Amino acid sequence: MTRARTPVVDGWFTGDGDDFRLLGTRCAACASVFFPREDGHCRNPGCPGGDLEEVPLSPRGRIWSYTDSRYRPPSPYVTNPELPWEPYALIAVELAAERIVVLGQAVPGITVADLTVGMEVEVVPGVLHEDAETAWTTWHWRPTGGGA
Amino acid sequence: MTGEVAVLGAGMHPWGKWGRSFVEYGVAAARAALADAGIDWRDVGSVVGADTVRGGYPGHVAGATFAKALGWQGARVTSVYAACASGAQAVNTARAQILSGLADVVLVVGADAAPKGFFRPAGGDRPDDPDWLRFRVLGATNPTYFGLYARRRMAVHGDTPEDFAQVKVKNAASGALNPNARYRKRVTAEEVAASAVVADPLRLLDICATSDGGAALVLSSMEFARRHGVAEPVRIRAVSTVTPRYPSTVLDLPDIATDSAVAVEPAAETFRASIALAAYEEAGIGPEDLSLAEVYDLSTALELQWYEDLGLCGEGDGAKLLREGATAPGGRIPVNTSGGLASFGEAVPAQAIAQVCELTWQLRERAGDRQVAGARVGITANQGLFGHGSAVIAVR
Numbered sequence: 001m002t003r004a005r006t007p008v009v010d011g012w013f014t015g016d017g018d019d020f021r022l023l024g025t026r027c028a029a030c031a032s033v034f035f036p037r038e039d040g041h042c043r044n045p046g047c048p049g050g051d052l053e054e055v056p057l058s059p060r061g062r063i064w065s066y067t068d069s070r071y072r073p074p075s076p077y078v079t080n081p082e083l084p085w086e087p088y089a090l091i092a093v094e095l096a097a098e099r100i101v102v103l104g105q106a107v108p109g110i111t112v113a114d115l116t117v118g119m120e121v122e123v124v125p126g127v128l129h130e131d132a133e134t135a136w137t138t139w140h141w142r143p144t145g146g147g148a
Numbered sequence: 149m150t151g152e153v154a155v156l157g158a159g160m161h162p163w164g165k166w167g168r169s170f171v172e173y174g175v176a177a178a179r180a181a182l183a184d185a186g187i188d189w190r191d192v193g194s195v196v197g198a199d200t201v202r203g204g205y206p207g208h209v210a211g212a213t214f215a216k217a218l219g220w221q222g223a224r225v226t227s228v229y230a231a232c233a234s235g236a237q238a239v240n241t242a243r244a245q246i247l248s249g250l251a252d253v254v255l256v257v258g259a260d261a262a263p264k265g266f267f268r269p270a271g272g273d274r275p276d277d278p279d280w281l282r283f284r285v286l287g288a289t290n291p292t293y294f295g296l297y298a299r300r301r302m303a304v305h306g307d308t309p310e311d312f313a314q315v316k317v318k319n320a321a322s323g324a325l326n327p328n329a330r331y332r333k334r335v336t337a338e339e340v341a342a343s344a345v346v347a348d349p350l351r352l353l354d355i356c357a358t359s360d361g362g363a364a365l366v367l368s369s370m371e372f373a374r375r376h377g378v379a380e381p382v383r384i385r386a387v388s389t390v391t392p393r394y395p396s397t398v399l400d401l402p403d404i405a406t407d408s409a410v411a412v413e414p415a416a417e418t419f420r421a422s423i424a425l426a427a428y429e430e431a432g433i434g435p436e437d438l439s440l441a442e443v444y445d446l447s448t449a450l451e452l453q454w455y456e457d458l459g460l461c462g463e464g465d466g467a468k469l470l471r472e473g474a475t476a477p478g479g480r481i482p483v484n485t486s487g488g489l490a491s492f493g494e495a496v497p498a499q500a501i502a503q504v505c506e507l508t509w510q511l512r513e514r515a516g517d518r519q520v521a522g523a524r525v526g527i528t529a530n531q532g533l534f535g536h537g538s539a540v541i542a543v544r
Binding site: 008009027030031032033034035036043044045047052064065066067068069070071074075076078089090092097098099100101102103104105112115116117118128132148 | 152227242265266268269271273275278280281282284287288289292295296297298299300303304340344345346347348350394395396397399403404405406407408409410411
């Protein structure tokens with residue numbers, strides 16, 4: 001059976017494969033970028049407020065910092081309590097063009113031992129968890145091999 | 149400068165994992181503070197409760213709950229929620245009431261009975277709540293944010309896990325001297341290094357626990373304190389409750405991303421540094437005037453960050469300041485003489501009030517074996533989830 005692929009949050013990312021991108025919004029008046037997307041009003045206090053337009057974020061950035069989750073996180077994070085807990089790495093990535101730091105999980109198999117601050121990573125599609133009908137999709141950060 | 153208010157009384161229920169209702173801890177702390185002040189509860193004109201969201205909503209953990217348990221006597225009531233900064237906002241609310249003449253004597257109470265394990269958001273699907281989203285989408289517990297900050301410090305400033313462990317060693321030694329602390333045993337660097345990694349690079353003994361506890365203060369106008377026969381009370385000279393300024397460029401709980409700095413240049417100092425600056429400005433003092441500081445050491449590495457944010461040393465010099473012994477008892481500027489969160493564990497709405505209790509006892513020179521000789525000026529600092537700044541400066 002093929003599970004339906006459903007984003008864990010609507011409107012935060014789009015595309016497949018090499019075209020996968022995080023989606024933010026950008027203020028038409030002051031060019032401030034927001035992720036997670038801001039669809040109400042521009043949050044720059046010095047901006048008169050402009051239309052907020054959907055904009056893909058840069059696919060690559062550099063590691064600002066990283067850590068991991070050695071213990072099973074509580075709900076609403078979804079895990080199978082019958083399986084042993086497998087730690088995953090969390091990476092905070094600085095996107096140069098947007099001057100923003102975005103947190104995300106590392107692709108499976110990457111551990112903190114593989115990471116350094118300053119290393120280049122790229123955003124790729126990933127699966128957060130699966131249930132009977134649905135594969136809940138998310139974004140992952142993956143080292144490009146570009147080095148620090 | 150703002151006017152001062154007097155700290156007439158301070159009281160706590162010891163921190164621990166007692167398994168009883170938070171009301172009991174709050175009432176015990178309130179009675180202790182009232183007894184310390186020599187004030188009859190019926191003469192209190194206003195009660196301010198620090199809230200938390202235990203049980204999914206803040207209604208129960210609030211000022212009126214404590215007023216009822218102490219015996220309804222008609223006092224004005226206020227309940228404030230600001231996550232970890234709830235206590236400081238309660239102090240500030242009491243101060244504002246006193247300075248504006250709304251009340252002469254105000255009781256401030258915070259207490260909590262913390263659940264076991266990681267803090268987690270209340271139940272239900274709330275995809276518009278950043279705190280719910282970071283758990284749902286990333287499984288990002290509080291310790292993972294502490295791990296990110298710690299790793300960043302290691303990369304940028306050259307801090308080491310051994311530096312972080314020494315913060316725990318220092319605070320555990322002070323906590324061993326504090327009858328209100330939950331953990332009253334000294335800890336060695338070897339014990340920190342042998343504890344399990346929770347969120348790389350931080351280990352279990354680098355991260356504060358969650359605890360039960362209660363803390364209370366009786367505050368009054370300076371005029372009331374004089375009439376009450378207290379000629380030279382400890383005084384609260386500043387309370388900083390500032391918010392960040394756009395764009396906030398440090399990844400903070402519970403956010404998944406920082407603000408973008410592409411359109412607006414960030415302020416010269418970070419949010420945490422701005423919390424302390426606002427307090428210094430209001431008090432008309434600087435970091436060089438401090439006798440001691442109580443900072444929110446949610447993790448060992450975060451204590452080093454606070455040294456820099458309070459201006460106790462330059463950026464990146466936190467570990468050096470620690471290694472020199474400046475922040476240890478007997479040092480130039482002892483930090484967390486109470487034992488800090490390392491020795492208490494966090495009882496969210498009580499914690500910022502407990503910090504002020506420690507300042508009060510130190511400034512009265514009643515801190516026993518923890519006493520900082522000749523303490524005259526102290527600061528507390530903390531940061532509540534969602535952008536709640538908190539710092540209190542007390543003087544004698």
